[in-house]
Amino acid sequence: MRDKLLPQLEAWHEEDEFEEIVNAVVEIPAEERDYELVNHLGRALNNLERYEEAVEQFQSVAEEGKVDPLWQYRIGFAYYYLDRYEEALRAFEAADRLEPGDEEIQEFLELIRDKLPGPEEEAAPDPADVHARAYADGTPEAALESDVDFTDLWEDSDLAIRQYVMAPPTDELIASVEEELVFRLPTFYVQMMKQHNGGIPHSRSFPVADPGSGENEHIIISGILGIGREKRHSLCGEAGSRFRIEQEGYPEFGVIICDCPSESEVVMLDYRESGNDGEPEVVHVDKANNYAITRLAPSFEAFIRGLVKE
Known part of the structure; x- marks a missing residue:
């Protein structure tokens, strides 16, 4: 069943049918979802702008994901659109270490660093x-x-x-x-x-x-x-x-x-x-x-x- 589902998930992704992906994966009991299925679910939730749910899914496979640049990219993407820029920065920096030179990662790093204040911009406390x-x-x-x-x-x-x-x-x-x-x-x-x-x-x-x-x-x-x-x-x-x-x-x-x-x-x-x-x-x-x-x-x-x- 899983072998048939994975190509279908990719096809739905190409067709922007993200709700179909979510519905199909959540029908599978959480304890039976492997790393790949969870990543499909998290990516679809990102595309549906359900970023908090996406973070929850990615965090459930964090141990495996820490060494996967794609996982770091996807959870960083969710953090970015939740305005959690420091967490997004850590994720994209990890993705950059795991896959140096990727253009999309570099673009997000620039966007995030523009959002975060530099030392010279930090105002003195009142x-x-x-x-x-x-x-x-x-x-x-x-x-x-x-x-x-x-x-x-x-x-x-x-x-x-x-x-x-x-x-x-x-x-x-x-x-x-x-x-x-x-x-x-x-x-x-x-x-x-x-x-x-x-x-x-x-x-x-x-x-x-x-x-x-x-x-x-x-x-x-x-x-x-x-x-x-x-x-x-x-x-x-x-x-x-x-x-x-x-x-x-x-x-x-x-x-x-x-x-x-x-x-x-x-x-x-x-x-x-x-x-x-x-x-x-x-x-x-x-x-x-x-x-x-x-x-x-x-x-x-x-x-x-x-x-x-x-």
């Missing part, structure tokens, strides 16, 4: 904004110039792409989400989301000292909510911060930033000490234990740095 987002230790620059490498932070599984990951937020979207939440989001978090908006990190365990035993317990997170509304697990999504605070009684002192495997636990930004112009602490809230609050970190950056593998 001092007032820096002050507003300053850390309590008096070093606001830490919020803007971090050495945290986000490249390997994320686990881009099918689940993560489907439930968490969105296109990078625009400044307008950030402003509207902050208005809806009634809290100003930490600069470090906003920078993270502009590179990768929501998702499941590889390291999801945060050690917490147990005063009784002197040993560490661990708070486990399921994922980090992104800035937006379209995904269920986003700040303003169907299972986002405002919804859970209003419907499930979580404290109104901040923003639910991470969900946990247990539906009765969340990780929150706590603005009680900092106010809306400072750097919120990160706390764990246990609804099942009378909304018990455990302080985790003095800032969101410190929380991210403290995550370890389970």
